[in-house]
Amino acid sequence: MSTFTPKISRRGIYYFAEVATAPGPQAITVTGDNSVGALFGREWLLVLARDTSLLHLHQESSTADGTWVEVTADLPPAFDVPLEVDARRITFAFDQTARIIIAYETGGIVKVTRWDASLNSYVQNVSFAGHDPAILMDATLADPRGYPNLADDGWSVREAYFAGIRVLFEWIPDASIRENPITDSDVVLFYLSTDRTQVYARVQRQLYATPLLIHTFDAPVVLDRVVALAGRYQLLIGDAVGDPLTEMLISDPYLGDFIISPQATSGAAANVVPEGVRVENTTLEAAAAIGITVGVVIENVAVTGDTLFADDSAAATGQVAPEDVVVTGDTLMTSDENGMNAGMAVDDPINVVQTDIPKEAENALDTSVEPETIRVQTV
Secondary structure, eight states: OOOOOBOEEEETTEEEESEEEEEEOSSTTOOTTSOHHHHHSEEEEEEEBTTTOOEEEEEEOTTOSSOEEEEOSSOOGGGTSOOOTTOEEEEEEEOTTSOEEEEEEETTEEEEEEEETTTTEEEEEEEEEOEEEEEEEGGGOOOTTOOOOHHHHSOOHHHHHHTTOOOTTTTSTTOOOOOOTTTTOOEEEEEEOTTSOEEEEEEGGGTTOSOEEEEEOSSOEEEEEEEEOSSSEEEEEEETTSOBOSSOEEOOOSSOOOOSSOOOTTOOOTTOOOOOBOBOSOOBOOOGGGTSOTTOOBOOOOBOSBOOOOOHHHHOOTTOOOSSOOOOSOOOOOOGGGTSOTTOOOOSSOOOOOOOOOOOGGGSOOTTOOOSOOOOOOO
């Protein structure tokens, strides 16, 4: 078993070791086939040494015997010199190029070491006021059902987006559509504001330059770390003393729930007929033009299914009538001009059950009508 002597720091009334773990590649700079396994299939460990204030990077042994192997090649300059005496909250992740990204706090300032693809080198040109940095590579938020794609699933993330389903990176404000778990992924750096009441994030795609407000608390808090869940992340946060909060701070799903055959809201064909209409305690008012005598009111129509909102002028023809109508406990009121004697009584209750209705397909649904609610189902 490997042993370490990390620096000990304080959080509230508690203490913790300055170590951090993250999934990473088989070797630094080696992307392999660019799959999730090649880029994030091994566990890595970062340690801030107690006696020297130097950073040390270790990789999980390939023999699965619980040992760690120290890595000294292809490291950024942050490993070359001791960190500040008050350095704390070391955190790291690997990006899409299999390079390491590191952040830590010193004197209320968060410092970042990142890989600059345009310069083909590591740079240390990002710093900002804040506390408790925590880094996550969001390509590691694997959904157990896999990542949807057009070839295998018959629909893509782009189709899901236009169908109104939340997709990758829903909180990033550039409104882009992400369609690949690796190339569209981001290294996300979370941290607390200077008064410890607000959680912010900065992302690799924006070179960590733009603070994005995630959540605001009523009192100061401590951010311990961020963990990857299935398709989402969770921030582990305690109160000012360091005890866990009763509420959990968990992101919305990155992939959203899978849906069956998504389509754009304007893509309904003219002959599409919605099924399972549900109307509760609704008064049906209709003109003579659609086949119901003027003045007739049918109350308490009960049909199971979903709600359909449609334009009266285009949604039905003269042959359309309610389907599976059950009317109970009501009286049909008529007048002489509607073909019945004014004094004629109608037995109460009236029961109409399982009425077959012919309809004309070309007028069954206005293509401009959009469903009110899409129920997302799991494939």
